[in-house]
Each structure stands twice: as structure tokens, then as C-alpha cells.
Amino acid sequence: MEHARIHKPAPTQPPPHLLDYEATVAQFSWVQAAALLDGLPGGAGLNMAYEAVDRHVKHGRGHRTAIRWLGKNGERQSLSYTELARASNQFANALEGLGVLPGERVFVLMGRLPELYVAVLGALKARCVVSPLFSAFGPEPIVTRAEMGDARVLVTTPELYQRKVRDLRERLPGLKHVIVVGAVPADEPGVHPWGALVSAASTRYTMAPTDPESTALLHFTSGTTGRPKGVEHAHAAVLAHAVTGRYALDLHDGDVFWCTADPGWVTGTSYGILAPLVCGVTNVVVEAEFDAQTWYGVLQSERVTVWYTAPTAIRMMMKLGADALKGVDLSALRFMASVGEPLNPEAVVWGLEAFGLPFHDNWWQTETGGIMVSNYAAMDIKPGSMGKPLPGITAAVVRRLADGCLELIDAPDVDGELALKTPWPSMMRAYLHEDERYRKCFVDGWYLTGDLAHRDADGYYWFVGRADDVIKSSGHLIGPFEVESALMEHPAVAEAGVIGLPDPMAGEVVKAFVALKPGYEAGEPLRRELLGHARKRLGAAVAPKQIDFRDNLPKTRSGKIMRRLLKARELGLPEGDLSTLESDEKKGGST
Structure with a gap:
């Protein structure tokens, strides 16, 4: 099957990291890629926060802007890598002062405030397990996740605590400490003001040895039955963040990067916090929710060079039309990418019309921890395709056989289940409290994604649909x-x-x-x-x-x-096999 292509644009400055896909794939090894990272001093293991922040300070890059925060009411705040290192040190010291131990879980529930980023990195330094939560969730999803994860610490704002957690706190007997960014509720046991607790802590902190396989992140993703799945990722995942930041998002020194995802979702943690900081670029954080004109203003005023957003936002911008961009200076923008769901082909093409650049779609899951299949800066795009697997990732289309084994589908354009050869650094290490469910995801050395796809004759992968009801x-x-x-x-x-x-x-x-x-x-x-x-x-x-x-x-x-x-x-689709349907089931009318 032949698909339309968007050919790669003329060479840009700087040239893409991934210039020759086939050669890079042939030569790539995760062992050699580890040279992108330092590891903790003295061979004391690997810690995500050290690679994201302190490493840059050590190498004389501490003066560079790490986070440029834009508040929804016009406020601005910038943190250099040195300042972010000191602030996250303070949070790590504050946790230790409260008696919080390595491996205990720190949940972060707030909008995109600077303190969120400081808390995530500081908790990682203290070797706690960090679980960011989406602040727009209602009380039940929030408390369910904190209950499942046995939250020991919650970092939040007064409003969110009072509206969404306080009345259900009896369900969280393990929640010993609530750190509030703002005014503390009066006479509330175990509730601490950020200012008195964190700002007063020492800015010096020495990270203890960190096993690369120790759990760093806990992300929740919904399943079709039962409660949400808690997906555990290890500190070793930071290598995938470094590699995908370079190859899939083409991050270079001097870039100004903006990922629009909220850290309450895995994209907002992996690519809204870790990958840009590991790559040493300036990470733009916008507190406000989607508004096309506001976003266009951010792209212009902040001179964003690499932009990572979602198909939903792209479709909303398309609805406004390209005329809304007239007069907006986007001369700094050189690379745009999309994630979250399959990107419609017309959205890829519209990017060329509106921005002069195509959107580069990519595919991954909470379970994979990082981008697995992508359209790369120097590669022709087939609109509607997920692209090709990342160097170091082997993908295949498979069919599950009756005996439980897998059959690899070699023929092009034949639908099957997308599978990834194990292991890779950011692969999930467990489903929280669900060992059997975790084991069922792996067959014959392959991780079964539950997504249906096919591969064309050129090696591009195409999303077909989900194999479950999510x-x-x-x-x-x-x-x-x-x-x-x-x-x-x-x-x-x-x-x-x-x-x-x-x-x-x-x-x-x-x-x-x-x-x-x-x-x-x-x-x-x-x-x-x-x-x-x-x-x-x-x-x-x-x-x-x-x-x-x-x-x-x-x-x-x-x-x-x-x-x-x-x-x-x-x-109005075919109803399929009804052999298990309750015999006296009636369709029933709807109103």
C-alpha cells in the first residue's frame, strides 16, 4: 500500500541528531548510549535527578536556564540549573527531616507551579518513589490512587487539599505528611507549610548511592476492569529519556523546549520534566490551560525552538484556521512533535500550511516509559503513520496463537498486535500489586502492547486501534x-x-x-x-x-x-460473536 509522503525539509541549523536512520540503528547499543550520562560520583549508581540537574552544574552549565515558568496571571519565574539544584536539595533535606525513607511514596498534586518540579526532583534525590497526579481529577480518582500507592507524603495546594483530599483522608492512614504550597489549614495534624519546611532547609545535599533498578516513578493508567494500574519505572529509565530527547525530539544545546502535557500524565513527567532537563535545554512551563492565542503568544515571546503537544490541541487550532497565526513570529520554531493519540493525516499536513513545519507523530505508552516509535527530523513523514522504531528498540507485528505462543507477521500491511522486544531502559518494572497481570504482558521475550498496528513495506508503523476498551x-x-x-x-x-x-x-x-x-x-x-x-x-x-x-x-x-x-x-457496527450474551437480554430503548 502506497502512502503520501512529506519529504524532509532543507537542512536546518543545527543538523538533526539522527541523520542516517538505518546506519544509526545498525550501530546503536544501550551500553554505548550510557556515555550520555554521568552516573553518581564515585560509581554510586544512577539517579534521575542527578542526571537532570546536578550533572549540568558539575560540568559548568549551572548558569543556563533550566525552567522558565509562565504563570496564568502574567507572573514569570526562571530557575537556572544551579538554582534548581539548590531548591531540589532543600526539598530532599525537608523529606529526610520529616523521617521519610527511601522507597516511600511521595504524591504530588498541583497545577504546573514551580514547586511541582522542585518536589519531583527533590523526592527523586531522596530516593523516594514519585507519583504526580492530575490536578483536575475529582476526589475519588485522587484518593483511590493515593490509597493504592500507600502515599506517605502529599505535596499540594490549600485549595486542592481542602476540596479533594481532606474529607477522604481517613482512607489514607499511611499519609503522614501533607506539604502545602500556600496557607496551611489551621490545626491540621501533619500539614506543613512549604515556606517554613522547605525554604528553611539547607541547599546542600549529597545523594546516597542509588541502584539504577530501584523504583523512581509510579504512574497510574486506567484499565478496562478493576482499579487503575500502577506502573512502576526505575531510575535506569533516564537513559531512554536522554536518547529519545536527542533522537525523537531532536533536542540540542541552546534549545528552548515546550511540552504542553501536564506532569500528572506520563508525557508531562518524561518529557515535561526529565528529558529536556537531562538534555540540558531550557524547559518552558505554562501554567494556563489551552487557549490557542495564548499558546501562539508563548511560541513567539519565548522563542520556542522545539514544541511537543497533543492531537486534541492541534485539532482545536485547526478549527480556528491558519489565519489566527498571521502576524505571529515563529521564526525560532524548527521542530514540532505530537503524542497522546494517533495524529490525523490532515493535521500533519495542516502543520505545513499554518507553521511551515509538519507535526512529527510518535507512539509510546505509560508502560514503555518513553517514546518507542517516531517520525524523526531528517526522515520523510507519511502522514498518519507513527513512524519507525527508535534506535535500540525492536518492534514487530505479531499474532497470538491458541497455544499461547506468538507468530511474527512479516508481510506488510497485515494487522496484528504491536510488540516490542525486551528489555529497554524505560520498560516498566512492575504493575503495582499485580504481578500476574504484569507477567501476562510478556511472551517469548516480547512486550505485548495491546495496540493493533501494521507495518508497511518501508518499515513505517501504522496504528489501527486499541485491543481493549480503554x-x-x-x-x-x-x-x-x-x-x-x-x-x-x-x-x-x-x-x-x-x-x-x-x-x-x-x-x-x-x-x-x-x-x-x-x-x-x-x-x-x-x-x-x-x-x-x-x-x-x-x-x-x-x-x-x-x-x-x-x-x-x-x-x-x-x-x-x-x-x-x-x-x-x-x-452501527457488526455485533460480532454473541455466544456469551445473556439469553434473555433485550436491547432496550434509549432516551
Whole structure:
């Protein structure tokens, strides 16, 4: 199958790191790539925060700007690498002063404030496990994750603590300390003001030996059943951040980089904190949420050279049209990339029209810890393709056989499951408390991604769809079970089934189907009440946008709601195998 190409532009300054893809792949080894990093002094192991911050100070680059923060009300703050090293040292000392031990979990819940970045790096220095949370989550998703992760410390703001954690804190007996950036609630045990605790701590800190395989990060990603999955990553993942920052995002000395993702998602941690700092560039942080004109202003005023954003934002910018960019000086911008969901081919082409540059799509997962498949700066782009595997990553399209083994699909343009040859540095090391689930992801030395794809004759990979029911909306992964559970907390709801529906802006939007208990009447007032209930419990990013009422929901004989059947009927698709369908199931009308 032949696909349209966007040919690589004329050579730029500086030339791309990955000029010859085939030669680089043939010569690459992770062992040799480790020379990009220092390791802790005296051979004391490998620590993410040291590689991201202190290494640059040691090599005389401490004066460079590490973080340039733009507040939503016009405030500005810059932190050099030296200043970031000292501030993160203070946070590490503050944790030790509280008696927090290596391996204990520090959860960070706040918007994109400077203290978030200081806390993440300081906790990594103290060898704690860091878990950033999305601040727009409702109380239930936040406390569920902190409960699963046995949070020992929570770093947050007064508003978020009072609105989303305080009333549910009895569910978190292990939460000993809450560090608040702002005014501390009066007479609250274990609640500490950032200013008195952190700002008063010493700016000198010596990192203890750190095993590269010790856990550094805990990210939560939703599954189709049960609670969210806690994905554990080791300090060794920082090597993948260094390599992908160079090859996939083409970061060079002197670059001004902006990743628009929130650190509450893995992209915002791996590429909104770690990769740019490891590569020693200036990392722009914008507190405000998406607004096209504001974003264009940031690109212009901050002279952003490399921009990493999401398809949802690109589609919203497309809706405004290229005319909105007239008069905006984007002469500094040389590379644009996209992640979070497959990027529509028309969005790649639109980038050329609006910005004079194409968007370079790439693919990875929370479980992979870093970019695995990418469109590179010097490589022709086939709009709609994920690109080619990163040097050091072996990808394949496979078919699972009845005996549990795998069959590699060599023929081009044949759909199968995308698989990655293990290991690589940023590969997840565990699912929190779910060893069996983790083991099932690996067969015959391959990690099975659960995503369907095919490879064309030129070696480009193309995303086909997800093999499970996880909903991807505006770059957020949403587990249907979590939404269903929140809906069923309402006294009117007997059953709930949740699916994702295609949406031109968000990729997918959440739709819920609800069966009511006797005595409740379906109608617009109850629909509004349920939508409000879900938004309060889950937050606007996760809550359903639509709710339909059904007399009952399609279920298997064992009682499991068949989401795929709900989706097929909603979209008019083939219903597939109904052999496990409950025999007396009725389709039921919707209102």
C-alpha cells in the first residue's frame, strides 16, 4: 500500500541528531548510549535527578536556564540549573527531616507551579518513589490512587487539599505528611507549610548511592476492569529519556523546549520534566490551560525552538484556521512533535500550511516509559503513520496463537498486535500489586502492547486501534470501570456501561448507558443530575459527556456488561460473536 509522503525539509541549523536512520540503528547499543550520562560520583549508581540537574552544574552549565515558568496571571519565574539544584536539595533535606525513607511514596498534586518540579526532583534525590497526579481529577480518582500507592507524603495546594483530599483522608492512614504550597489549614495534624519546611532547609545535599533498578516513578493508567494500574519505572529509565530527547525530539544545546502535557500524565513527567532537563535545554512551563492565542503568544515571546503537544490541541487550532497565526513570529520554531493519540493525516499536513513545519507523530505508552516509535527530523513523514522504531528498540507485528505462543507477521500491511522486544531502559518494572497481570504482558521475550498496528513495506508503523476498551480522550486514558463505579454510587443507578465515541476534537468522548432502579424516572432532570454527580466525583476530564437510559444493558451469562456490544450498536457496527450474551437480554430503548 502506497502512502503520501512529506519529504524532509532543507537542512536546518543545527543538523538533526539522527541523520542516517538505518546506519544509526545498525550501530546503536544501550551500553554505548550510557556515555550520555554521568552516573553518581564515585560509581554510586544512577539517579534521575542527578542526571537532570546536578550533572549540568558539575560540568559548568549551572548558569543556563533550566525552567522558565509562565504563570496564568502574567507572573514569570526562571530557575537556572544551579538554582534548581539548590531548591531540589532543600526539598530532599525537608523529606529526610520529616523521617521519610527511601522507597516511600511521595504524591504530588498541583497545577504546573514551580514547586511541582522542585518536589519531583527533590523526592527523586531522596530516593523516594514519585507519583504526580492530575490536578483536575475529582476526589475519588485522587484518593483511590493515593490509597493504592500507600502515599506517605502529599505535596499540594490549600485549595486542592481542602476540596479533594481532606474529607477522604481517613482512607489514607499511611499519609503522614501533607506539604502545602500556600496557607496551611489551621490545626491540621501533619500539614506543613512549604515556606517554613522547605525554604528553611539547607541547599546542600549529597545523594546516597542509588541502584539504577530501584523504583523512581509510579504512574497510574486506567484499565478496562478493576482499579487503575500502577506502573512502576526505575531510575535506569533516564537513559531512554536522554536518547529519545536527542533522537525523537531532536533536542540540542541552546534549545528552548515546550511540552504542553501536564506532569500528572506520563508525557508531562518524561518529557515535561526529565528529558529536556537531562538534555540540558531550557524547559518552558505554562501554567494556563489551552487557549490557542495564548499558546501562539508563548511560541513567539519565548522563542520556542522545539514544541511537543497533543492531537486534541492541534485539532482545536485547526478549527480556528491558519489565519489566527498571521502576524505571529515563529521564526525560532524548527521542530514540532505530537503524542497522546494517533495524529490525523490532515493535521500533519495542516502543520505545513499554518507553521511551515509538519507535526512529527510518535507512539509510546505509560508502560514503555518513553517514546518507542517516531517520525524523526531528517526522515520523510507519511502522514498518519507513527513512524519507525527508535534506535535500540525492536518492534514487530505479531499474532497470538491458541497455544499461547506468538507468530511474527512479516508481510506488510497485515494487522496484528504491536510488540516490542525486551528489555529497554524505560520498560516498566512492575504493575503495582499485580504481578500476574504484569507477567501476562510478556511472551517469548516480547512486550505485548495491546495496540493493533501494521507495518508497511518501508518499515513505517501504522496504528489501527486499541485491543481493549480503554478510552483515550484529549490525551487522557480513561478506564470505563472507574466511570461506571462512580455512576453506580448514585442511588438511582442499577447498572452502568461506559464506552468511548469518536469525536473530531477530543479523539473520543465518554458516553454512559445507565439502567435505573425501580421508582426512578428516566428523563432530562435525572440525566443532568447524573452528569453533575459524575463531574463532581471524577472531574470534568474523566466524567461522561453523554448519558443514555436503557431498560437493561447487554451482559454475558456471568453478568459482565458487554461494552463492545454497546459500542457496536451505538455506531452501527457488526455485533460480532454473541455466544456469551445473556439469553434473555433485550436491547432496550434509549432516551
